[in-house]
Amino acid sequence: MNLKTSGAVVALCLVGSILSTAVAGTIEGTVTYKGKPRPAKTISTDADPVCSMSHEAIKDEKFVVGEGTDGVYPMGNIFVYVKSGYAEHPYPAATGPLVIDQKGCTYVPHVSGARVGQEVEFKNSDPTMHNVHSLGKNSPAFNRGMPAGAPNAGYAFKAPEVMVKIKCDAHPWMSCYVGVLDHPFFAVTETDGKFSIAGLDDGTYVVETWQELLGTLTGSVTVKDGSGTLDIQYTRDK
Template structure:
């Protein structure tokens, strides 16, 4: 179910407990999705390393470590809201259930973006073999949060038998607003600057999604159980940001050991507005 966060619940408190798993396989990410990092790149200092406009430098990462963990939510869960559908009921149904947070039975929080925000050098962001995809199906955007590299093609699809309107809201990139009837199979867009871009449908006001544009591979979106993994991280100490559209952003310092797995338990707790 998509998450439509229309209001902030206040600043969240984050508790992160890290454990370096001795002997752990740093390549074991449990099959969780993240932006892929190419392990074999030119060695830094040989004259062939790459530097992005953002200042991030690509290099060969030897014995990279892995950040692996779960983002949990504790506190009062916002009540589900029901929207009565009056148009396009054949595609959208008679009503839509809106959740500000998507929480698993054990408390895991889906659709949180986990990023190393101050990393200045590491693996190159691997060129994708296929475009990132944002579909409109059942009058909802799927997935709700999609990662896309800078200048990577994002295909926006319409799998519904009704027209939608794709309206992006960006600060550093150019926003666009296009109607997408069923006859338009896909709209292709790309974004040259890293930022979080909101997408919405002006025809069906409950529909929203996020395109998170990144310029390095050390980002991940939590799955339905709140799990995430970020691999091939150069050993060192970094600022880890956990962002959720409803809860906002929090940060924590984390240390990654070379060729080791650092397990994280992250708790986002609702505080009073």
């Protein structure tokens, strides 16, 4: 290769890397529910006097919607993730732990996402005994008693799994869910139903949403020139 050709190759490589940076894009969308929403149920915490005395009544978070219009409501607590279409290679590790608190005799947050190998830090902010019992099938069992004032307990999932249920054996109403993935392309909706998943190259992706009672829905979205939009709607009939 002469010098002139090698210069051209270098220039092409530079253009290529600039282009691939420029097209790393984002999938945005909203998850909604069409129909009459299930009312949030008040949970009886009478089984543990500390729970029933130490906080206001708690509502279950199995079905969470925001303010709706024309019978369509944005949904919270939806785990949204890219199921296929992304490049199969190791992605940079997560920065920092996922923290799940046991607070007011409920898990905060109720739905979250974690990377394989990411530290998951369980806290107990309550003046009572909890235990963290992970029911995941793909990672080693985890079942740790956490009395009041216990130091945080650390854990790391070893393999992808959507979703892992975690429960407290002392308080049967306490459960939460973690979506475990070996890539960073996931989000959890708030009550506005919106999600944004960044860092994707142009291409076509299958996105799946998970809802605790209604299950999963999938959609296909194409990211072009750095952006793609996908709205997902649950209905009672799902």
